[in-house]
Amino acid sequence: MEASQQNLEGFTLTFGVAQAVGLLTVVLVTVWAGHYCGGFSWRSNPDTEFNWHPVLMTLGMIFLYANSILIYRAFRNSRKRRLKVAHMTLHVIAFILVVIALVAVFDSHNLKDPPIPNMYTLHSWIGLSSVILFACQWVAGFITFFFPGLQSPLRASYMPVHIFFGLGGFVGAVAAALMGLTEKALWKVTDYSHLPGEGVLVNLIGVFLVLFAGLVIYVATESRFKRQPLPEDEMLLTSGLE
Amino acid sequence: MEASQQNLEGFTLTFGVAQAVGLLTVVLVTVWAGHYCGGFSWRSNPDTEFNWHPVLMTLGMIFLYANSILIYRAFRNSRKRRLKVAHMTLHVIAFILVVIALVAVFDSHNLKDPPIPNMYTLHSWIGLSSVILFACQWVAGFITFFFPGLQSPLRASYMPVHIFFGLGGFVGAVAAALMGLTEKALWKVTDYSHLPGEGVLVNLIGVFLVLFAGLVIYVATESRFKRQPLPEDEMLLTSGLE
Numbered sequence: 001m002e003a004s005q006q007n008l009e010g011f012t013l014t015f016g017v018a019q020a021v022g023l024l025t026v027v028l029v030t031v032w033a034g035h036y037c038g039g040f041s042w043r044s045n046p047d048t049e050f051n052w053h054p055v056l057m058t059l060g061m062i063f064l065y066a067n068s069i070l071i072y073r074a075f076r077n078s079r080k081r082r083l084k085v086a087h088m089t090l091h092v093i094a095f096i097l098v099v100i101a102l103v104a105v106f107d108s109h110n111l112k113d114p115p116i117p118n119m120y121t122l123h124s125w126i127g128l129s130s131v132i133l134f135a136c137q138w139v140a141g142f143i144t145f146f147f148p149g150l151q152s153p154l155r156a157s158y159m160p161v162h163i164f165f166g167l168g169g170f171v172g173a174v175a176a177a178l179m180g181l182t183e184k185a186l187w188k189v190t191d192y193s194h195l196p197g198e199g200v201l202v203n204l205i206g207v208f209l210v211l212f213a214g215l216v217i218y219v220a221t222e223s224r225f226k227r228q229p230l231p232e233d234e235m236l237l238t239s240g241l242e
Numbered sequence: 243m244e245a246s247q248q249n250l251e252g253f254t255l256t257f258g259v260a261q262a263v264g265l266l267t268v269v270l271v272t273v274w275a276g277h278y279c280g281g282f283s284w285r286s287n288p289d290t291e292f293n294w295h296p297v298l299m300t301l302g303m304i305f306l307y308a309n310s311i312l313i314y315r316a317f318r319n320s321r322k323r324r325l326k327v328a329h330m331t332l333h334v335i336a337f338i339l340v341v342i343a344l345v346a347v348f349d350s351h352n353l354k355d356p357p358i359p360n361m362y363t364l365h366s367w368i369g370l371s372s373v374i375l376f377a378c379q380w381v382a383g384f385i386t387f388f389f390p391g392l393q394s395p396l397r398a399s400y401m402p403v404h405i406f407f408g409l410g411g412f413v414g415a416v417a418a419a420l421m422g423l424t425e426k427a428l429w430k431v432t433d434y435s436h437l438p439g440e441g442v443l444v445n446l447i448g449v450f451l452v453l454f455a456g457l458v459i460y461v462a463t464e465s466r467f468k469r470q471p472l473p474e475d476e477m478l479l480t481s482g483l484e
Contacts, residue, residue, distance in 0.1 A: 117435045122424055122448040168456060175417050175452070179424045182364055186428045193359045206364040210417070214410060 011225050015074060018215035022063045025208040028201065029058045036198045037188070043107065050108035053101045054180060060097030061131065061173040062209070064090055066216040069166060073219060076227040083227075084146060091138055098131055123183055127176035133169040137162060167217060174213040181206050253467050257316060260457035264305045267450040270443065271300045278440045279430070285349065292350035295343045296422060302339030303373065303415040304451070306332055308458040311408060315461060318469040326388060333380055340373055365425055369418035375411040379404060409459060416455040423448050 033051035034040065040055075041048040067074075068090035072083050109116040119128070144150045144158045185192050185202045192199045219225060275293035276282065282297075283290040309316075310332035314325050351358040361370070386392045386400045427434050427444045434441045461467060 120435050120437050120441065122420065122427065122445045125445055125449060126420070126452060164460065171413065172452065175420055178364065178368070178417055179420055182421045182424045183428060185364065186425060193362050195362050199362065203362075203364045203367055207367060210368060210414065218406065 006228060007224055011073070011219070014215060014219055015070070018066075018070075018212060018219060021208055021212045021215060022066060025205060025212055026055075026059050026063050028205050028208065030055050032198070032201055032205065036201070043111070046108040046111040049104050049111070052104040053108070054177075054184075056097045056101035056104070057127075057173070057180075058177065058209075060094040060101065061134070062170070062177060062212070064094040064097070065134070065170055065173065066212070068094065069170065069220050070216065072227045073225050077230070079230065080233040088138070088142065088146065091134075095135065095138065098134075102128075102131070121179070121183060123176055123179035126172055126179065130169050130172035130176055133165060133172065137165055137169060167220060170216065171213060174209055177209055178206050181209075248470060249466055253315070253461070256457060256461055257312070260308075260312075260454060260461060263450055263454045263457060264308060267447060267454055268297075268301050268305050270447050270450065272297050274440070274443055274447065278443070284346075285353070288350040288353040291346050291353070294346040295350070296419075296426070298339045298343035298346070299369075299415070299422075300419065300451075302336040302343065303376070304412070304419060304454070306336035306339070307376070307412055307415065308454070310336065311412065311462050312458065314469045315467050319472070321472065322475040330380070330384065330388065333376075337377065337380065340376075344370075344373070363421070363425060365418055365421035368414055368421065372411050372414035372418055375407060375414065379407055379411060409462060412458065413455060416451055419451055420448050423451075 033055050037051050038048045040051050042052075043049060068087050071087050071090065075083060075086075106118055109118050118124070140158070141162055144155055144162070149155075150158070181202050185199060189199045189202060190196065195203075275297050279293050280290045282293050284294075285291060310329050313329050313332065317325060317328075348360055351360050360366070382400070383404055386397055386404070391397075392400070423444050427441060431441045431444060432438065437445075
């Protein structure tokens with residue numbers, strides 16, 4: 001029970017608030033897309049197919065991505081190997097949602113008459129870079145830490161890189177979301193400059209995204225909250241089975 | 243010479259690349275404002291008065307802010323007290339530029355006929371929040387670490403908060419800048435969707451901002467690069483003079 005000797009004061013509260021803010025953000029984006037932007041469709045209408053894009057990106061590239069990062073700290077008493085599988089799996093689910101979200105936005109551009117050009121905004125450059133970084137990290141993490149699994153010194157030297165670019169991809173996704181909200185607000189919110197209900201909603205989604213990012217980065221980087229290896233982890237490590 | 247025993251491999255290169263990318267970003271924003279957006283004026287023309295806003299924000303709230311953060315690591319062999327004075331001073335200069343940049347944008351809205359409303363975009367909410375956070379941090383840092391200077395336990399407990407919100411305000415400023423670029427691109431860049439020269443320039447400024455932020459956060463958080471206390475610092479600390 002090494003882990004119980006840690007000073008985890010404030011962990012549960014901060015983690016809980018982060019979850020609440022994250023869920024609220026996903027709900028607000030869904031309400032925005034569903035209520036203000038005309039709801040959801042697939043292939044039949046480019047405008048409503050688009051609406052999957054913000055919802056699935058917020059859910060996959062932000063909320064699930066963050067929870068996958070936090071899984072080691074949230075379930076600190078579970079075995080390392082189980083946490084790794086959960087971390088990978090959650091990222092796979094996130095990635096599938098991200099791919100559907102990307103299909104939705106490309107479709108919504110290409111199915112328009114005339115088509116809307118793709119990949120010209122700063123949002124798209126930063127957003128797609130974050131997705132590519134995320135995918136590269138998944139592959140590198142899988143090879144290094146899971147299968148075949150590299151030797152200890154290589155794992156140890158890749159770990160800080162994995163963490164840095166993992167958090168970096170998350171922050172990049174949040175920055176891309178903020179730019180995406182800005183784009184939609186300027187293109188679509190009628191009379192945005194007088195802050196109608198929809199304008200306030202878009203801005204609040206942005207504010208909650210920033211709060212969520214701050215809380216996640218805090219919980220993920222506070223050294224006091226770091227998961228301590230369990231005796232089982234150590235055994236596996238020294239026996240070379242993991 | 244304690245500091246020389248540290249493993250600082252890669253510090254000079256990373257720090258140098260960060261400076262180069264940061265300076266390049268400031269230059270590109272200035273070229274954009276000066277060449278593509280009509281240059282600079284004060285009070286006589288709201289459109290060109292506005293142009294001070296992106297230039298001074300990038301210089302003050304991003305480039306100088308970052309360098310003020312990095313000063314402890316860049317000049318690690320200088321005395322702590324001297325570094326503190328430099329840190330505060332650089333932040334004061336940054337803050338003055340930020341205030342001028344804020345006056346420029348409010349003027350450019352208010353002097354228009356009809357006036358453009360203020361503070362309705364997500365950019366303005368996140369941007370002004372970052373500036374307010376920055377100002378609060380300055381005051382709290384001054385009281386805690388400089389004058390009158392609180393007692394050691396209080397300093398020690400505020401330090402991680404100061405660092406977290408210091409880096410947070412910097413990242414918030416970069417996020418606000420990315421939204422500001424997105425706004426200007428959508429409002430002003432003719433035929434943005436076919437990526438004319440100005441559109442590419444705006445996007446590249448955004449990409450360089452993200453690179454700069456990544457490099458700065460890396461240099462500021464890599465524990466290997468942390469400044470080690472000098473013997474003089476310790477003496478001052480124990481004698482209670484600092």
